[in-house]
Amino acid sequence: xxxxxxxxxxxxxxxxxxxxxxxxxxxxxxxxxxxxxxxxxxxxxxxxxxxxxxxxxxxxxxxxxxxxxxxxxxxxxxxxxxxxxxxxxxxxxxxxxxxxxxxxxxxxxxxxxxxxxxxxxxxxxxxxxxxxxxxxxxxxxxxxxxxxxxxxxxxxxxxxxxxxxxxxxxxxxxxxxxxxxxxxxxxxxxxxxxxxxxxxxxxxxxxxxxxxxxxxxxxxxxxxxxxxxxxxxxxxxxxxxxxxxxxxxxxxxx
Amino acid sequence: xxxxxxxxxxxxxxxxxxxxxxxxxxxxxxxxxxxxxxxxxxxxxxxxxxxxxxxxxxxxxxxxxxxxxxxxxxxxxxxxxxxxxxxxxxxxxxxxxxxxxxxxxxxxxxxxxxxxxxxxxxxxxxxxxxxxxxxxxxxxxxxxxxxxxxxxxxxxxxxxxxxxxxxxxxxxxxxxxxxxxxxxxxxxxxxxxxxxxxxxxxxxxxxxxxxxxxxxxxxxxxxxxxxxxxxxxxxxxxxxxxxxxxxxxxxxxxxxxxxxxxxxxxxxxxx
Amino acid sequence: xxxxxxxxxxxxxxxxxxxxxxxxxxxxxxxxxxxxxxxxxxxxxxxxxxxxxxxxxxxxxxxxxxxxxxxxxxxxxxxxxxxxxxxxxxxxxxxxxxxxxxxxxxxxxxxxxxxxxxxxxxxxxxxxxxxxxxxxxxxxxxxxxxxxxxxxxxxxxxxxxxxxxxxxxxxxxxxxxxxxxxxxxxxxxxxxxxxxxxxxxxxxxxxxxxxxxxxxxxxxxxxxxxxxxxxxxxxxxxxxxxxxxxxxxxxxxxxxxxxxxxxxxxxxxxxxxxxxxxxxxxxxxxxxxxx
Numbered sequence: 162x163x164x165x166x167x168x169x170x171x172x173x174x175x176x177x178x179x180x181x182x183x184x185x186x187x188x189x190x191x192x193x194x195x196x197x198x199x200x201x202x203x204x205x206x207x208x209x210x211x212x213x214x215x216x217x218x219x220x221x222x223x224x225x226x227x228x229x230x231x232x233x234x235x236x237x238x239x240x241x242x243x244x245x246x247x248x249x250x251x252x253x254x255x256x257x258x259x260x261x262x263x264x265x266x267x268x269x270x271x272x273x274x275x276x277x278x279x280x281x282x283x284x285x286x287x288x289x290x291x292x293x294x295x296x297x298x299x300x301x302x303x304x305x306x307x308x309x310x311x312x313x314x315x316x317x318x319x320x321x322x323x324x325x326x327x328x329x330x331x332x333x334x335x336x337x338x339x340x341x342x343x344x345x346x347x348x349x350x351x352x353x354x355x356x357x358x359x360x361x362x363x364x365x366x367x368x369x370x371x372x373x374x375x376x377x378x379x380x381x382x383x384x385x386x387x388x389x390x391x392x393x394x395x396x397x398x399x400x401x402x403x404x405x406x407x408x409x410x411x412x413x414x415x
Numbered sequence: 416x417x418x419x420x421x422x423x424x425x426x427x428x429x430x431x432x433x434x435x436x437x438x439x440x441x442x443x444x445x446x447x448x449x450x451x452x453x454x455x456x457x458x459x460x461x462x463x464x465x466x467x468x469x470x471x472x473x474x475x476x477x478x479x480x481x482x483x484x485x486x487x488x489x490x491x492x493x494x495x496x497x498x499x500x501x502x503x504x505x506x507x508x509x510x511x512x513x514x515x516x517x518x519x520x521x522x523x524x525x526x527x528x529x530x531x532x533x534x535x536x537x538x539x540x541x542x543x544x545x546x547x548x549x550x551x552x553x554x555x556x557x558x559x560x561x562x563x564x565x566x567x568x569x570x571x572x573x574x575x576x577x578x579x580x581x582x583x584x585x586x587x588x589x590x591x592x593x594x595x596x597x598x599x600x601x602x603x604x605x606x607x608x609x610x611x612x613x614x615x616x617x618x619x620x621x622x623x624x625x626x627x628x629x630x631x632x633x634x635x636x637x638x639x640x641x642x643x644x645x646x647x648x649x650x651x652x653x654x655x656x657x658x659x660x661x662x663x664x665x666x667x668x669x670x671x672x673x674x675x676x677x678x679x680x681x682x683x684x685x686x
Numbered sequence: 687x688x689x690x691x692x693x694x695x696x697x698x699x700x701x702x703x704x705x706x707x708x709x710x711x712x713x714x715x716x717x718x719x720x721x722x723x724x725x726x727x728x729x730x731x732x733x734x735x736x737x738x739x740x741x742x743x744x745x746x747x748x749x750x751x752x753x754x755x756x757x758x759x760x761x762x763x764x765x766x767x768x769x770x771x772x773x774x775x776x777x778x779x780x781x782x783x784x785x786x787x788x789x790x791x792x793x794x795x796x797x798x799x800x801x802x803x804x805x806x807x808x809x810x811x812x813x814x815x816x817x818x819x820x821x822x823x824x825x826x827x828x829x830x831x832x833x834x835x836x837x838x839x840x841x842x843x844x845x846x847x848x849x850x851x852x853x854x855x856x857x858x859x860x861x862x863x864x865x866x867x868x869x870x871x872x873x874x875x876x877x878x879x880x881x882x883x884x885x886x887x888x889x890x891x892x893x894x895x896x897x898x899x900x901x902x903x904x905x906x907x908x909x910x911x912x913x914x915x916x917x918x919x920x921x922x923x924x925x926x927x928x929x930x931x932x933x934x935x936x937x938x939x940x941x942x943x944x945x946x947x948x949x950x951x952x953x954x955x956x957x958x959x960x961x962x963x964x965x966x967x968x969x970x971x972x973x974x975x976x977x
Contacts (some may be wrong), residue, residue: 189976193829196774201975206729210828210975212774220777236773241824242731242747251770251826253781264843285773285780287828289745290728293879515793519926526910526932539775601802607802613925623932627912629925632801635946639939646935 167326167339175338176205180326183334183382188302188387190397191308198310202302205336206292211302213310215282218364225281230274235264237299239288258294263360266298267320267350270359273313276342282312293337294322300350302388308394317390318359320350321382323375325367329377349379353387356380423501447558447659449565457566460661461558463589465548470558472566473537488533492521492540494555500547502592516552521628523556523576523616529569538568549591550578554682555651556626562582564660570621577648579613581633583658586641598631609633613641617649690800690906695951700907704892711901713742716948718899723840723959725848731824733849736974737841740901741831742892744838745847746823750852752820753820755811763810763818765799767792769825769838776830784827791825791838798839799916805883807830809876813857816864821849830873832902835913835928839886840956846883846961850875884915884923884958887949889941891931896941898948912941916949 168174178184180400184205193199196212203209219226226232237260238252269285281359284306286299300320307314324332324344332339335346345365351358367375452458455471478489494516496505509517520542528538540563542555556576563570580590583602587594590612600611611631615626624646629638692700703709711719719740728734731747738744753764769791771784774852778784802817810819823845853874856867869875890900890911897904900911910931915924925942927933933941963970 187976192975193743193774193827195831196775199774203974203976210772210774210976214777234780238770240728240745240747240826241768241770241822242728242734243731243748246749247749247822247824251772281778283773283780285777287772287774287826289728289826397908500705511789511793511796514789515797518790518793522927525930556773601801610801611923617935618932621932622934623936624938625932626927627925627933629922630797630800632803632917632921632923634920635922635942637923639942642935642939 167324167332167342167344168330174326174332175187176336177261180330180332181378181381183321183385184271186301186386188305189391189394190305191401196306198306198308198312200302200305200309202298202305204298204301204334206290207288207294207298207337208290209295209302210287210304211299212285212287213283213303213306213312214285215310216277217283219281221281226279229268229278230276231272231279232237233265233269233272233274233284234268234281235261235268235284235286235303237261237264237288239295243288243291243319249414254292254345260299263296263350263362264299264303267318267359268303268307270357271304271314271316271318271352272307273315284343291337293335294357296348297334297350298323301390305390305393309397316354317387318350319387319390320348320360321351321379321386323347323349323379323382325371327359327374328367329371331371331375333378333382333396342376345375347375349376349383351380351383353380359409420587422674437517439603448637449561449659449663452662455562455566457562457564457568459561459565461561463548463550463554464591465546466551466554467545468538468551468558470542470555470562472559472568473541473612474538474566475533475538478535481535484535486534486598487530488528488535489530489537490521490525490528490540491522492517492542492559494520494542494544494552496544496547496551498679500544500551504537513535514564515532515622516555517628519552519614519628520556520559523574524559524563526623526625527560527570527572527574527618528563529571532569538563538566547592549595550589550614552614553616554590556614561656561659562664565663572618572623573614573653573660574625575649575652575654575656576614576616576626577645579645579648580611581613581631581637581641582605584609586644589638607637609637612615613638613645615645615649616643616644617653619650619653637676688840690902693904693907697907700852700904701893703774704895704897709897710903713899715895715897715942718952719901721840723844723956723963724973725844725960725971732851733845733847735841735844735848735919737837737844739833739837739899741829742833742837743827743829743831744834744841745826745828746838747826748845748849749820749822749824750849751820752812752815752817752919755815755818757815758809761811761894762807762934765793765805765807765810765823767799767823767825767842769827771827774828784794787834790852791834793833794835794886794913794924794926795823795827795842796838796843798886801921801923803882803919803921804909804917804923809878809961811865812850812854812866813859816859817857819851819868822844822931832905833888833899835886835888836899836952838930839884839915840952841850843880843883843885843956843961846880849878851878856905863941881957882917882919882921884921885949885953886913886915886924887945887952888913888928889945889948891933891937892940912938912945914942914945914949916946916953918950918953922946922951 446462553576580587581599769788910929
């Protein structure tokens with residue numbers, strides 16, 4: 162592919178966004194009834210479903226149980242039709258296993274695992290449509306599903322990507338087209354209120370001097386997404402709350 | 416396409432002489448025998464004209480990789496064509512068709528086995544087709560039921576199976592390989608467009624159908640009328656299966672008696 | 687199929703209910719639960735559909751690829767079913783846990799679509815003996831609320847109805863290699879004829895009676911089910927049994943007859959729903975999972 166400019170001289174990206182603009186995020190909590198918590202999240206054209214089961218007894222061999230905290234078990238899988246080229250296997254390949262591991266690392270930092278010793282929390286994410294930033298969409302969807310399941314967390318885990326265009330302009334929320342054009346790609350999963358970073362991963366290279374700028378750009382993205390997710394959670398709680406007859410604000414709205 | 420078209424023509428004209436239903440009770444089941452594999456707990460061998468199937472059943476063993484308690488025992492069935500059994504060489508790895516046959520085999524046997532008698536255990540059933548000349552799955556089901564009985568696995572009844580091929584107005588009981596491939600092809604225009612293969616497993620003592628697997632495309636009347644035909648065919652095999660088991664048991668009893676006699680005589684000598 | 691634990695009393699309740707002709711959710715024995723179908727939900731696929739049958743949630747994506755036809759059937763395209771049981775449905779499907787159920791469903795679909803009277807594979811041929819389209823029908827099971835076979839087959843039919851295969855403008859054989867010219871316009875494509883595609887109908891035997899569209903709870907009470915694949919022209923393309931029970935031949939005949947009438951009405955209903963959706967055209971609001 163011919164090298165495209167990631168950002169035009171007018172400051173617009175390939176899909177017409179500004180450098181610091183996120184893709185549209187739409188989400189819904191409680192899409193399924195069988196899991197303890199579930200959520201659906203669209204970030205641009207990336208569409209992800211997350212389901213949370215637990216906390217429950219350890220499944221399989223008891224030896225996996227941790228005596229002082231809960232075991233967080235994650236599985237990342239992609240629908241075979243989610244990518245442009247058909248995928249042979251939905252899960253089990255190295256990329257998916259790595260993603261599952263990264264999910265676990267991020268959520269172990271935020272879930273209050275010490276509340277549920279000797280038990281297990283399952284987080285399953287399914288990518289229905291992949292268009293860049295799959296990991297971020299999965300983390301954000303899983304956070305909503307965990308909230309839906311009522312599992313205590315210190316705060317939301319929110320993830321966002323950032324890239325660097327033309328050697329000095331940081332870009333937030335990288336799309337698939339921008340990922341493929343070969344620029345650097347930094348993924349951050351953060352706890353935005355306390356400003357902590359739960360996971361950071363980077364591919365390609367740029368000069369060390371640019372790192373603070375790009376990280377800040379990703380963290381700002383995380384803070385923005387956090388607001389959107391928080392609003393969604395509040396809306397969902399108001400809706401389900403008014404159905405149960407408590408809280409009067411939502412009833413007035415309706 | 417051209418090749419299949421000529422085949423259709425030839426085959427249909429070949430069968431034109433045989434009127435209507437081709438029930439070949441005489442073709443059926445030339446040979447049944449139990450206790451053919453000495454290493455297995457129970458085994459059986461069946462020959463239906465050129466289709467030859469051998470089946471062995473092994474001692475119950477604990478269900479592998481199972482943490483919970485299961486009230487009913489489990490049957491593990493494997494259906495396999497020997498590499499040399501068909502016109503084309505077959506791989507050692509089970510393909511999709513063999514996997515499906517394994518599933519049908521398990522579905523047919525499960526209702527007849529008293530699975531509550533061996534909770535938390537699994538009985539392995541392996542059926543190997545030595546030569547495939549059509550209706551291999553039905554032969555394997557009959558054979559597997561005999562092997563289970565030979566292995567003294569508690570059962571409500573034997574299971575016997577038969578295959579029916581449908582092509583236009585013609586029906587073939589226990590079709591050969593050529594007839595099977597003919598039944599997979601759409602009949603030429605003008606007559607009934609029914610075609611397909613039905614395999615049914617039946618337990619005559621309780622009049623229960625434990626499996627009815629159909630493929631192809633046919634109208635509902637054809638499917639329902641086939642049930643009766645298959646049932647009759649199964650009943651005729653049932654007698655043979657019973658006789659075979661009886662033979663096995665009497666043989667064993669005679670052997671036992673002989674041993675007792677020998678024991679007694681040796682005791683006398685000792686005295 | 688999340689683990690469903692029912693006490694003996696609950697099972698008896700369901701059993702007695704079915705005997706009287708009432709089911710726990712207020713249906714009669716031969717009623718379906720409400721169904722929602724939406725096509726064109728995945729943009730990366732050539733055709734897609736999402737079907738929700740009460741708690742059962744199925745997403746189907748159809749992808750097309752160019753392949754060489756089988757040497758014994760040079761004028762036919764290829765079709766392949768793949769069922770992925772997502773762990774979202776139940777933790778038991780994690781890793782390779784759902785594989786067995788997945789193969790069972792994909793095999794049953796392959797059998798139902800085997801006859802040339804159900805789905806015309808010759809329409810997928812590009813150059814006889816050289817190139818054809820291969821349809822990958824990928825089925826994703828997102829939630830199991832019972833009656834998977836029916837839901838999957840309906841979703842597959844809807845997705846095939848929605849599938850658009852790119853139009854081939856020209857194909858010629860240049861030496862040993864095939865030269866294909868695909869149309870540049872993404873809207874210039876062929877539809878597939880699905881009028882003869884079969885629907886699977888599960889008839890679940892509970893006590894002495896049969897019910898259609900069993901819930902997961904009813905499935906645990908049943909001794910066995912018969913699944914019938916039936917086309918709009920009332921052709922039976924596949925019959926098989928699931929579960930551990932067995933049937934009297936007369937029961938089987940009765941079940942087949944009931945299955946035929948049910949199958950016809952389900953086929954008709956799906957066709958009407960798809961037509962209605964199509965008439966909305968581009969104005970159609972796309973809900974996806976946000977509803």
